[in-house]
Amino acid sequence: MKLSGSQIIIECLKKEGVEFIFGYPGGAVLHIYDALFGDKKIKHILTRHEQGATHAADGYARACGKPGVVLVTSGPGITNCVTGLATAHMDSVPMIIISGQVSREYVGSDAFQEADATGITRPVTKHNFLVDSRESIAEVFKKAFIIATTGRPGPVLIDIPKDLTDPKVKINFEYPKKVKLRSYKAPISESKSKIDEAAKLLASAKKPMIYAGGGVILGNAHKELAALVKNIGYPITNTLMGLGCYPATDNQFLGMLGMHGTYEANMAMHDCDVLLAVGARFDDRVTGDTSKFCPSAKIIHIDVDPSSISKIIEVDLSLVGETSKILRDLNKAVKPYLKNINKSALKRWWTQIDKWRTKKCLSYKTSKTIIKPQSVIETLYEITKGDAYVTSDVGQHQMWAAQYYKFDKPNRWINSGGLGTMGFGLPAAMGAQLAYPKSEVICVTGEASILMCIQELATCLQYRLPIKVITLNNRYMGMVRQWQEFFYEGRYAMSYMEAIPDFVQLASSFGHIGIKIEKPSELKSKLQEAMNLKDRLVFVDIITDQEENVYPMIKSGQAHNEMHLSPTGKDTELA
């Protein structure tokens, strides 16, 4: 088959089973856009900003597990993608970004819309390629997809000079079945004896704890995890990225851990004697003060990335490889040791945990006059029966969504955990909605965050994406204000915006429906009304308690047992 470079690109994407391209055209990719014109198999989603395209591809990938594909032009097209790439890179999301480059003869001459795409994106991609010949396009695509989707996944950029996509020059095309990647290491598999050692250590625990993160979802290992946890009867907590990898409504689940984690999860972390970490990376928002992290625990760490092991916390035993396989093997290996488990010690441990649970650390003061943000999430959970895809932006609303929406299934909670990118929520919801057109997709956001990618409302209209945008409007950059209240004696520097738009009018000017909710008494009925508008995007602007704070909170540099549970002086409970 003789094809042009542009046609080869499209064919490669088809061979990889790509259904959507999220993109934005420009000079350097016009040949590719022309080749895409009228294509029946691949649907191109025209976003309104390249950042939106990267977050949408990212949201798509997080929701359905397939790599998200982005197509942008050179120069400003690719520089606009940097935030989206960094977001995906931090959270290990598989993505392919195709960027146009100026023709080879102009590279390096400061040509119009030239930017050093591979240089700029090098620290925010798993790998990147600058294609230097038509003949290598297919091979580079094959490599890029392998690299993006295997091991610890991540975004891969392919930068293609315009002349290589010229429709007039055609060459033979064949998609390689295999490519040589000698320097790319497949995950190693652990020896039986090491797995056995881990099983023995696990069964020897008197106060065990399991801490699971986003790696379980990325590695599609939630079933294996649940099987082990059920088999062994130990308590489990999830990181912000791991929510949904173990059912939140199960009794063995202690809630999220870390800075805004539950009392019981953090206390159990602090007191445990054996910790099993799965697909988690000991992020500083999770560990708090590392010198006081799990002070009396032996730690076992399962991860696909060898460089995650003992990066932050020195562990006693590491199992590197595909999370699902290791969990399966570990579950098998632990069976003969189950009889060794000290049943009475484990019972005492659960009694202690249940005592911690009676603190009801997520309870909050209700109000008849002002809507409490937590109650919005609780009501959403009720209405959607916990089955929606929920994306979020960054701030207090993100933490409340994580704390109060109980995720029972993986891939339902989509947020920028590692980079903390405001503006992520709405475009990510577009990706999730495209992946699952029949499912309910909700974007929980704040009045500040939503403005960072607000232009995507136009994309939502074009493709009729019936997302529900739930804005917890506290007229503050709430999370910033909270820190200023705690650490800067209430000097609210720049955390308040004077001119907040009328979101109802804004939504309607984009062709959507806007609903404003101000009274607690109408919260449920109006939210239900919004959710009932199945085929429309509804922007729900909810005026919430302005000075509500997120609790529990572990302040930076403190230990898991030094949580703050409530604000007022006499209530301040230090665990």
Place this chain on the structure above:
Amino acid sequence: MDEKRHIISILVENEFGSLSRIAGLFSARGYNIHCLNVAPTNDESISRMTLVTFCNDQKIKQLAKQLDKLIDVVNVKDLTEETHIEREMLLLKLKCNKNQRDEIKRLTDIFRARIIDVTDTGYTVELTGATEKILAFIESMGKIKIIEMVRSGTLGISRGIDSLENIK
């Protein structure tokens, strides 16, 4: 933990951007590069880098893993973990008057260095050896004026017949 000198040997795909990926990793993660040498190997698709850095044991392990994670990197080895040989080359351009010529000649003999260029007003000297020897030679120049100094950076190879390619 104490910082120690480590010689890291890296085999890397001889491709566009490989060097900047490695250099970028060092700067992004706050590791120092004391010296660095890169050249192709007998397999022309592969370059070998030798890099000297000072860090503690925990950091060096993490550094090696991070390097290994780079897609272009074929293999990484901390040579200081085993018996190895180190060499460095020094080119020194010296300004000297009549009286100093003999002195330089004498020192090059002692250090088994070679004079590789001669002009009316100076010498250029070449010396190969372990870093301590190089440093001692520079030190011995005393009052002699150094016009220019070029060092290759450390090169290293393990003793015995193992090669970095087949350690895996």
